[in-house]
Amino acid sequence: MGIIQSLKRFFSKQTETSEKNHDQALQSHYYKMTKDKTFRELENFFSEKEGFEIRSVSEEHGEMIVKRTKGKPAFIVVTIIMVRPFRTSVDFSVASETMLFTDFGSSRRLIYGLYEELNQRLTFVGTGLGDELAK
Incomplete structure (x- = not known):
């Protein structure tokens, strides 16, 4: 990571995940589930989680759209996209x-x-698999 990226990261109030993020932990995460089931699981996940x-x-x-009310307040947008059967990506902003x-x-x-x-909760497949899926 370059110095400019480090400075941008430090002086930011927002973080987004993406397919080709320089930080591998912030790349799109893929799960072995349908979009509908993933959506339901995420609804349950945030409903059960205290402070969300x-x-x-x-x-x-x-x-x-989820609001974090406990700790440091935050506004979270969760995007769920099924890229092929039983392969769904989850991104956060x-x-x-x-x-x-x-x-x-x-x-x-x-x-x-x-x-x-x-x-831990869903069947994790990997991160940043967009290039692999295009083949």
Whole structure:
């Protein structure tokens, strides 16, 4: 990671996962499930998790909006996309609600923790598999 990426990461209040993120832990995570089942599992996951409140659900668009109310407040957009049968990707976009110029890595650590818990709960296949799926 270059110095500019490190500075951007430090002076940021938002973190997003993506297919080709320079941080492998922030690459799109894939699970061996259908989109509908993954969506239901994520709804249950956030409903059961203390300090999280589901604000909006759009199954047709594969998006869920979640508000973190305990600890450092954050706004989370979860995107669920089925790329082929029994292969579904889950991405997060987390924006910390802070008055400061940075969240000191809070949004990034939140995503790390969410993926860690999901990997235990769902059948994890891998990260950043978009190139593999295109073949």
